Amino acid sequence: MAQVIMDKRDVEFVLHEQLEVEKLAKHERFAEFTKKTVDLIIAEARNLAVKEMLPVLRIADEEGCKLENGTVRVPESFHRIYELFKEGEWISLCDDPKWGGQGMPTSVSMAVKNYFHGANFPFTLAILLSHGAGKLVENFGTEKQKNLFLKKMYTGEWSGTMLLTEPQAGSDVGALTATAVKNADGTYSITGNKIFISSGEHDLVENIIHPVLARLEGAPPGTSGISLFLVPKIWVNDDGSLGEFNDVVCTGIEEKMGIHGSPTCSLTLGGKGKCRGTLLGEENKGMRAMFVMMNEARLDVGMQGLGCSSASFQNSLNYARERVQSRHLTASGKDAPPVPIIQHPDVRRMLLSMKTCTEASRSILYYIGYCEDMIHISSDPAEKARYQGLIDLLIPIAKGYVTDRAFEVCSMGIQVYGGYGYTKEYPQEQYLRDCKITHIYEGTNGIQAMDLLGRKLGLNKGQPFRDLLAEIRQTIATAKNISGLEGLAGKMETAAAELEKTAAFIGKMAASEKAMTAYSHAYAFMDVTGDAVMAWMLLWRATVAGKKLQAGAKGKDAVFYEGQIAGARFYINTVLPITRGKMDVINAADSTVVDIAEDAFGGK
C-alpha cells in the first residue's frame, strides 16, 4: 500500500545506513536505544501520526481557534491527541528521564518529529514550544524552579511558551519594553504587551508557563539590558499547588494564512498590576539564555518545513501513480491510451526535484541531531567543539535554506495535482499555507542569512566552515572509490572548492567597508552553501547506496539504492551548475542593491 507522510524506507536509510545510529547504543547514555528499540519508537510514532494526527489535519484547519472571554479554545480534536501525547510520553523525547524525558538520541527524535510535523504541524508546534520552555527551566532554573515546574512541563501536564516579540520589537528583540520591578519577596512584578505568542493561551492544560523577556528598572538599553523571567498563567505556590490567576490576559488571537490550529496570541501582562514572575538565570542575561535555546528552536522550524514538504511529496507521488491523464509523449497514434501522469517528463521532473529536496533536507536535519548526540557521547573536548561548530554553522541552513526549499516543494505539490491541488479536498494547499510561517518565525530567513554570514562563517576563525568542507571532502574521497560515482565526486569537488573561495571572498567583504554590499548578497550565500550541503548529503547517500549495490543488494532494496544514486546524479548535474551561477554573482559583488536611491524604488 502507498505510504503517507513520508517514505518509511528513507527514514530507515538515514538512521541506520547513513548515520548508523545503532552505534550510539554502544555508549552508556544511549545503551537502551538499540536498532530494535529505535525501530519500535519510529513505528509507534508513525502509527500515532498516521492514525490519529493526520486524520484531523484538515478539520482542525477549518475549525481554527476561538477566543471567548479570555479563554482560547483549540480545535476539539487536539484534546484527544494531546492526551495520547501525554500517555505515550512524546513531549520530551531527548531529555533527562529524571524530569520526565525519554532520553533518546536527538537523531532518532528527528524521525519522530518528521512524522509528527508531516501529519499535523499546527498541533505539534504547541508541543515543541512546551519543550523549549522546559529546556530553559532545565538549563537556567534554580532547583526550586525545576522542582516546581520542570517535570510538569516535560510530561505535558502544563505547557510552555516564549514571550519575546512586542509590536515595535520583532526582529529587533533589543527594542522590547516589557518591564520588571523587584518585589520585597524576591519575585518580580511584570508589565508589558507581547504579541505573536504561539499557544500563549489555550484550553489543553490547566497552567501555562511563560518565559518572558523583560527589562529591569534601570537596565541598560538594547539586548544587554534584558532579563528572563518565569511567569506562570496561574501562580504556583511553593508546595506546588496552584494559587491565584497571575494577570496574564489574552487580548486577541491572530487570523492567519495557515497553522489555524495553533493559537497566535496577544498577551497583556500585569494589566491590573498583579502579574508576578521569578528570575530565570541571571539579571540582564536573558538574551544569552534565549540564544542557548535558539539552535533547538530553529532546528525545529526546519523540521516543520520538512514535515510539510515530506508529506506534500509523498501525496504527489501517490497521486501521480494513480492519476491517469494524456498519452505518453512518445506514443504513436491517436488511439494510444492515457497513462499515469508519473510517466510525463515534466511531472517526473517535479517529483525528482521534490524527492531530492526532501531527502537531502532530511539528511541535513537528522545529521544535525546526530552531531548533538556525538557531543553527548564524546569525551574529547576538541571533538565536542567540532560537532558544536558544525551544528552552529548548519542551523541557519536547517532553518532558512531548508524551509525555503520546503515551500517550493509544497508549491510543486499543488502543481502535480493540477486544479485539485488548489482545493481543500486535498491537503496540498494546506501544506503550502502552513509551511509559509516557517520562513518567518524564530528569526526570518533573511535573519538566518545574516547569521550565517555575520556570525557563523567567521566563528572560531572559520573553523566550523573548514570542518564542514572537510566532511564534504571525506564523502568525495569515498565516492571516488565507488564505481559509477567518480564523475559526480569530481563535480562535487569543484563545487566545494568554489564554495570555499566564495566564502572567503564574501567573508572578507563583510568585514570591510563594503559590508552593506556583502550583506546584500548574504541571502545568496545562504543559498549556495545550502545547495552544496544538499549535494553533499545526496552524494553521501549515493556512496552508501553504491556500496550496498556492489555488495549485491537485490530486489526492492536495489531499486531503492538506484533511486539514491539517481537523486545524487540529478542534483549534482542539474542544480549545482545553477549554484555556480549564484556564486559568480556573489563574487562579482554588484552593489546596485546598496547604491540605488531610496526614492528610486518608486511609488511615491
Place this chain on the structure above:
Amino acid sequence: MAQVIMDKRDVEFVLHEQLEVEKLAKHERFAEFTKKTVDLIIAEARNLAVKEMLPVLRIADEEGCKLENGTVRVPESFHRIYELFKEGEWISLCDDPKWGGQGMPTSVSMAVKNYFHGANFPFTLAILLSHGAGKLVENFGTEKQKNLFLKKMYTGEWSGTMLLTEPQAGSDVGALTATAVKNADGTYSITGNKIFISSGEHDLVENIIHPVLARLEGAPPGTSGISLFLVPKIWVNDDGSLGEFNDVVCTGIEEKMGIHGSPTCSLTLGGKGKCRGTLLGEENKGMRAMFVMMNEARLDVGMQGLGCSSASFQNSLNYARERVQSRHLTASGKDAPPVPIIQHPDVRRMLLSMKTCTEASRSILYYIGYCEDMIHISSDPAEKARYQGLIDLLIPIAKGYVTDRAFEVCSMGIQVYGGYGYTKEYPQEQYLRDCKITHIYEGTNGIQAMDLLGRKLGLNKGQPFRDLLAEIRQTIATAKNISGLEGLAGKMETAAAELEKTAAFIGKMAASEKAMTAYSHAYAFMDVTGDAVMAWMLLWRATVAGKKLQAGAKGKDAVFYEGQIAGARFYINTVLPITRGKMDVINAADSTVVDIAEDAFGGK
C-alpha cells in the same frame, strides 16, 4: 502620499515612454485614444480600483461564495462593483463598439486590467471570463447568435463562462465525454458533468451563457471529435426574451486556497434531459475555436499574477519605508537609532527583486498587448504575421513564467512584513493565496513550458523565435550607444547568443529520439527564455531612461530614470549569471529524470 496597487509613474512610463502608445492614435482605429484620453481612462480605472475594489478585497475573501438551493451567492460587495463596471463600461475594453465594446488599444487595456487585478482579482476574474465567452460568440457565432447574445455579454447584462474540464479530463481536454445529440429543430441536447467552472453559477446577472465543449454522437475520439456549443442557463427565445430554465444545475462549489470571491462550480448539464444548446462554429472543430481564445485567456492569467505581484510589491515598499526596526548595519555604537527597514541590505535586495520582477513583467504583458494593436493597424501582411508570431511565442512566457515570478514576489511580499505578513490584518497573505491559482488554470505552467518548446519554438520554422532575438538585439544596439549602458548591453548580447544556442540545441533534441529528455528540460527552457525576455525589457527601459537623462531630465523624473537603470543593472548582473547556469544544465541534457525507474521514486 504613498501609492497603492502599483506605481502610477511606472504605468505611464511603459505606455507613453517605452511603447509610445499615443502613436497608435495616428491610425483611424485608435484615433480617439490620444495621450489625454489614455491618461483619463487609466485615472478612472485607478479610481475605481482604489476606491471601490480594493476596500472589499479582504471582506470578500472572508465572505466567500455560498451555494444554496442551486443558487450561488457571491460576496455581497461584488454586486455594487458589478453595477459600477456595467455603468462604466469596463467589461469589453477592446471590442467593437457595435457590440458594446470600448475599442481601446489592447496595450492600454493592460494597464486598466493591471489596476483591476491588483485591486481585486477574484472579482475581476468573473469579468474576464464573460468577455472571453463573448469573444467566442463574436468570432464563431452566426448573425443570429451574435444578435441574441453578444451585446448583452459585452455590456455585462449577462455573463459568460468556459466549460471544458471534466473530472477525468483536465490537462487532457481530448478525454472529455460530455455529449451532444442533434434535435429536429437544429438545436442540440447536451448531457455531461463539468468541473472547475469559474463563475459557472452566481447571482450577479439574470442569465449565464456557457460555451460548452462536447462530443457529437459518432464523433472521432480525442480532440478532433470535440464541438463547441452555446448553452444558456436560461433559454433565450428567438425574440431575445427569456424562456425556460435550461437544465444547467450547479451541484457544488469548491473550497479553495484562494480567490474565495470567485465561485468555482461543478455543473451538471441535462440531468433531466432538458439541456439544449446551439452549435458555435463548425462540428468537430471546437478545439480549434478554443485555441483561438487561448492567447487572450493566458495573457489574462499572466495579468492576474502581475496584479497580485504589483500590489504586493507596492505594499511592501510602503511598509519598508514606514516600519522602523533595528539600527543601520554600519551604525557605530549601541545608541544608534533604529531605522526604516528599507535601509537594511536584505530588505533592499527583496524590494529590488520585486521591483524589477514586476516592472519587467509589466513591460512584457503590455508589450504583448501592443503587438496585438500593431496587428490591427498594420496593413502589411508580413508585419502582421511577425507580430502574431511574437505574441504566440511570448504567451507561454506571459502565462507560465510571469506567474511563477509573481508568486515569488508575493512570497517576498510577506517576508518584508515579517510576522504581520502572515496575518490577515494585511493583504499580503491573500495575494500569495490568490496568485497560486495562476500556475494552474488555462493550462498549468508545465503545459506552458511544453507549449513553448513543442509548438512555439519551432513555429513557422522558428521565425518568431528569430524575430524575438532580433527585437532583443535592436535594443542591445540602442543601449550600446548610450553612455553607461555599454557594459550591460554587452552582457545582454552574450545572453542572447547563449539563448539562441540553447534554443537550437533543445529544439533539435525535442524532435529527436531524446524527446523525453528534452521535455524534462522544457520547464528550464521556459525559465531561461523568460529570464532573457525580462532582461531585455529592463534594458529597453534603461535605454529610454538613459536618453531622458542625457536630455537633461531633472528632479523626480531623474530619480525615476535612475531607478530604471539600476533595475537593469541589478537584473543583468545578478540574475543573468544564474540564467547561464540554467542554460548549461539544458545543454548538458542530463537524462536522469527520464531514466529513473518509477519504483525508485520510493514510497511504496
